[in-house]
Amino acid sequence: MRLDKYLGDHNLGTRKQIKEYLKNGRCTVNGIVAVKPDVHINELSDEIAFDGKVLSYARFHYFMLYKPAGVVSATNDKRNVTVLDLLKEENLKNLSPCGRLDIDTEGLLLITDDGVMIHNLLSPKKHVDKVYEVHIAHELSEEDIKRLTDGVDIGDKNDDGSVKPTLPAVVTQKERDNDGNPVIELTIHEGRFHQVKRMLEAVGNEVLFLKRLSMGPLFLDEKLAPGEYRALTDEEIKKLSKN
DSSP: OBHHHHHHHTTOOOHHHHHHHHHTTOEEETTEEOOOTTOBOOTTTSOEEETTEEEOOOSSOEEEEEEOTTOBSSSOOSSSOBTTGGGTTSOOTTOEESSOOOTTOEEEEEEESOHHHHHHHHOTTTOOOEEEEEEESSOOOHHHHHHHHHOOOOSOBOTTSOBOOOOOOEEEEEOOOTTSOOEEEEEESOOOTTHHHHHHHHTTOOEEEEEEEEETTEEOOTTOOTTOEEEOOHHHHHHHHTO
């Protein structure tokens, strides 16, 4: 990799600025000052430092975001704040959200530039578990729970026009919230449009609050507040890569 590209990937400036930085001796390669932008380096084994700080290279980048309500799961939007706007301190090149959460839904969202991982997590064939905390308008009956766990008709159709029910879900009843509303934990294995809301509507209920707690082996960090994010740990990346 060219040195100027490597520095550019670290969001250190434009190509013109980086050329000037190098001319001023601000970068070293294995301890030796490098002044030419077209010098080739091994990004995996060479030690590259800028202003004395060693830079680490990662082929892909992974961030866990606690998406707050009111923010859209998009890379850009002319009217609303996007999830990438919340990561403005990072090099946003090629980053995108892995799937979408509705604008009024909060919780776990993976942001990455690893296209293969995004595909594997979202592929309908993979049936990756997604767990949600769902506050609802009224208590579910035993019949409601059975319909949700067996698979419910939310209006989708197969190619032949037949009803396409949701895959069997897992419903766990939790303690009521501070307003006295029933709370359930719902595990689904698909990612259809407005799926959780449509599932509850199909059994005559209404979602009042929705928060994603986990996606596959990745769990929302309880230390994160809405709008905060952190890089994934090596262990988390390893687990996700096995999907």
